[in-house]
Amino acid sequence: MTLASCQNALFIITTAIYFMSTAGYILYLLVQKEKFQHAAFGLMCLGALVHAVTTGLNTWAMGTLPVHNLHQNLSIAALVLAVVFIVLKFKFNLKILGIFTAPLVLAMMAVAVVLPETQPAAESTLKGFWLVSHIILIFIGEAALALACGAGILYLLQERAIKEKKRGFFYKRLPSLDLLDSTSYSCLITGFTMLTMGLITGLVYAKSVWGRFWGWDPKEIWSAVTWLVYAAILHGRLTSGWRGQRSAIMTIVGFAVLVFTFLGVNLLIGGHHQVFTK
Amino acid sequence: MPEIILIGLNHKTAPVELRECLAFAPDQTRDALETLQIQASVKEALIFSTCNRMEILFVPADKTATDSVIRFLSEHKDIPVTDFTDALYIHEGDDAVKHLFRVASSLDSMIVGEPQILGQVKKAYKDTVANKGSGAILNRLMHKAFSIAKRVRKETGIGDNAVSISYAAVELANKIFSDLGKRSVMLIGAGEMAELAVEHLISNGVQTIIVANRTFENAVSLAARFNGQAVKIEEMESFLGDVDIIISSTGATEFVLTKPQVKKAMGQRKHRPLFFIDIAVPRDLDPAINRISNAYLYDIDDLQNLVNDNLDERQREALKGERLVEEAVIKFRWWLNSLSVVPTIKDIKHKLECIADAETDKTLAKLDSLSPEEADAVKRMTRAIARKIMHDPILFLKNTGEHRDDTQYLSVARHLFNLDAALEGGKE
Numbered sequence: 001m002t003l004a005s006c007q008n009a010l011f012i013i014t015t016a017i018y019f020m021s022t023a024g025y026i027l028y029l030l031v032q033k034e035k036f037q038h039a040a041f042g043l044m045c046l047g048a049l050v051h052a053v054t055t056g057l058n059t060w061a062m063g064t065l066p067v068h069n070l071h072q073n074l075s076i077a078a079l080v081l082a083v084v085f086i087v088l089k090f091k092f093n094l095k096i097l098g099i100f101t102a103p104l105v106l107a108m109m110a111v112a113v114v115l116p117e118t119q120p121a122a123e124s125t126l127k128g129f130w131l132v133s134h135i136i137l138i139f140i141g142e143a144a145l146a147l148a149c150g151a152g153i154l155y156l157l158q159e160r161a162i163k164e165k166k167r168g169f170f171y172k173r174l175p176s177l178d179l180l181d182s183t184s185y186s187c188l189i190t191g192f193t194m195l196t197m198g199l200i201t202g203l204v205y206a207k208s209v210w211g212r213f214w215g216w217d218p219k220e221i222w223s224a225v226t227w228l229v230y231a232a233i234l235h236g237r238l239t240s241g242w243r244g245q246r247s248a249i250m251t252i253v254g255f256a257v258l259v260f261t262f263l264g265v266n267l268l269i270g271g272h273h274q275v276f277t278k
Numbered sequence: 279m280p281e282i283i284l285i286g287l288n289h290k291t292a293p294v295e296l297r298e299c300l301a302f303a304p305d306q307t308r309d310a311l312e313t314l315q316i317q318a319s320v321k322e323a324l325i326f327s328t329c330n331r332m333e334i335l336f337v338p339a340d341k342t343a344t345d346s347v348i349r350f351l352s353e354h355k356d357i358p359v360t361d362f363t364d365a366l367y368i369h370e371g372d373d374a375v376k377h378l379f380r381v382a383s384s385l386d387s388m389i390v391g392e393p394q395i396l397g398q399v400k401k402a403y404k405d406t407v408a409n410k411g412s413g414a415i416l417n418r419l420m421h422k423a424f425s426i427a428k429r430v431r432k433e434t435g436i437g438d439n440a441v442s443i444s445y446a447a448v449e450l451a452n453k454i455f456s457d458l459g460k461r462s463v464m465l466i467g468a469g470e471m472a473e474l475a476v477e478h479l480i481s482n483g484v485q486t487i488i489v490a491n492r493t494f495e496n497a498v499s500l501a502a503r504f505n506g507q508a509v510k511i512e513e514m515e516s517f518l519g520d521v522d523i524i525i526s527s528t529g530a531t532e533f534v535l536t537k538p539q540v541k542k543a544m545g546q547r548k549h550r551p552l553f554f555i556d557i558a559v560p561r562d563l564d565p566a567i568n569r570i571s572n573a574y575l576y577d578i579d580d581l582q583n584l585v586n587d588n589l590d591e592r593q594r595e596a597l598k599g600e601r602l603v604e605e606a607v608i609k610f611r612w613w614l615n616s617l618s619v620v621p622t623i624k625d626i627k628h629k630l631e632c633i634a635d636a637e638t639d640k641t642l643a644k645l646d647s648l649s650p651e652e653a654d655a656v657k658r659m660t661r662a663i664a665r666k667i668m669h670d671p672i673l674f675l676k677n678t679g680e681h682r683d684d685t686q687y688l689s690v691a692r693h694l695f696n697l698d699a700a701l702e703g704g705k706e
Contacts (some may be wrong), residue, residue: 162453163568165580167587171453178456239550244572252411 003061010054011075016110016111020081022102029099029173037095041086044102055079067135071115076135077262078108081143084226088147094183096174100150130205141194142258145230148187149255152248155180159245181244184251185237186195192230215236222261229254281342281614284374285366286326286333289388292365300355302327307402310354311409317353319345321683322416326381326402328395330388335378337415337685344368375419375610377525379515379603382423383430384437391436391592396427414689417615426606435595440590444475446584447555447576448482451523454553454574462486464521466514467528468500472557475525476504488521489516492528518543518552525555526562537566540573555581616700617688622686623672625697630664 024040033120066072085101161171203213232248236242323336343383382399398616403420406412440446445489487506491497501508522560554575556563568575638660
């Protein structure tokens with residue numbers, strides 16, 4: 001078996017494990033039996049492990065981080081999201097967030113599977129400390145902000161049930177508003193910190209390659225917009241007590257802008273990051 | 279003759295006046311048990327008495343047992359038999375087992391799923407054990423009752439949701455706040471339900487309690503009871519910034535708190551969530567408060583709706599419990615059937631022969647030098663050893679003697695040879 005076909009097989013296996021994890025979380029949501037949650041989380045950990053090995057192999061084979069096309073980018077984003085979720089699960093024990101994370105990870109992997117593997121142009125510019133830091137930090141930040149958005153969605157569902165006094169499907173299944181809000185907030189702080197450092201390393205890298213920090217590239221502009229949106233949310237939260245519902249809505253809006261910056265700009269507008277989504 | 283009989287009355291068959299007359303106070307139960315064992319023709323007996331039911335469970339010694347137990351009740355409680363026979367139910371055999379399992383699992387309770395009943399059943403069993411009133415059958419029956427009760431509680435949701443207004447309030451507070459230990463509650467006014475809600479909150483961890491009352495003296499005495507702080511009703515508004523849960527139950531005809539007051543307080547508390555519980559009729563709190571973001575207001579009707587929903591939910595879960603109970607009744611019947619001489623002897627024979635054969639096969643597999651005839655001889659020998667070992671115990675079981683209780687010895691024999699492992703159904 002060649003290395004490529006081996007990597008392909010591993011990739012499919014990873015996706016299958018994530019699929020089973022998602023199924024486990026859906027079962028947990030429906031029947032509320034702890035064993036499903038345990039199984040789903042175990043599968044998520046296993047999936048992330050196999051995924052990490054696959055990515056490691058890729059990195060070793062290519063001699064650089066596999067972030068050259070959309071297929072690879074989605075795969076890395078899914079891996080980082082899974083890992084960040086696993087870390088958070090140990091910290092907050094917010095089991096129900098898996099119902100948001102597992103399908104999202106699976107969706108990214110599924111899209112990555114069907115995308116054609118374009119042969120990356122051998123670019124020497126994708127090496128070096130600043131670039132690798134830039135990529136890793138941005139991915140971790142995005143994963144944490146995705147989880148903040150997930151916690152925000154769950155918050156809105158629960159808040160609605162309590163406010164309208166109509167306890168539906170989710171009321172029993174979701175934890176307290178307090179816990180959802182504080183989880184969202186912690187994810188927000190982590191995500192924002194990572195995003196900030198990721199953008200700074202990006203600027204430094206731009207200076208080292210193109211001789212300038214800032215080039216009014218569409219990707220750069222939208223990154224700045226995203227950063228400003230999250231800065232505004234945190235500012236509102238810290239100074240004027242934006243919490244609960246308002247904070248949850250803003251977190252979701254922020255994530256929508258982030259997704260547009262991650263995918264939309266490359267696909268619709270273009271710019272010097274475009275090559276990565278081909 | 280059925281092996282087990284249960285007679286009794288409960289809140290469905292008898293009015294409270296009659297239940298009072300026939301109830302046994304905790305300190306009377308053991309005396310009554312003693313008399314029952316002497317007067318009635320029962321081998322084993324247990325008396326179970328709570329405010330909602332009085333039941334006597336017994337293993338009859340002869341066919342007159344039921345009548346003699348009813349007579350005992352009438353004499354001991356000094357009530358003519360005719361006064362209570364209409365309210366009495368008599369369950370025999372599997373029906374008695376099923377009734378006991380349903381009672382212990384809280385499926386027969388006035389409020390389905392209430393948790394106290396199992397403790398009361400355990401207490402009744404303890405009394406009977408202390409009086410040497412239980413034998414092989416009741417011992418096993420009661421232990422099965424405890425385990426089915428635990429299983430029903432664990433595997434169904436019959437005990438999950440709050441079914442009283444004050445508990446419903448606590449349940450909601452737990453859906454808003456993650457750690458009640460860090461939260462504080464303010465009680466405005468007084469009243470049984472409101473005070474109960476405060477007590478439940480305290481038992482769920484709330485430590486800081488503030489009591490406001492129009493009559494300051496009342497506030498002081500209530501605060502002393504909850505180990506809290508008393509404040510005057512005029513100061514109440516200034517505490518809105520600090521407390522997290524507000525329970526209002528005053529006799530006021532106008533709103534005690536209005537939307538603008540709360541809106542102002544929300545700014546002071548940086549929009550941390552605030553949970554209002556309005557137990558008063560007419561209402562104390564302006565319903566518009568619920569429209570302020572991060573403020574949640576529930577009045578008594580809202581809470582009552584919650585309780586009604588939860589009661590419906592419990593009824594649905596009780597159906598699952600009924601299935602588990604029926605399963606347990608069937609298994610108990612298997613055990614009862616096995617508790618006679620012939621099946622027990624058969625089981626012992628089967629077990630020993632299985633062991634002998636298995637061990638012989640294991641040894642013969644390694645001894646390939648033996649001829650088929652020699653191997654047969656070894657097999658016959660091990661079987662003969664097994665038969666000789668069984669001989670005396672089986673002889674004894676067939677004739678335990680005139681005045682002995684067969685079930686006792688059969689139960690011991692089944693325990694000694696561990697014959698009921700298959701009936702236990704895995705986890706126990």
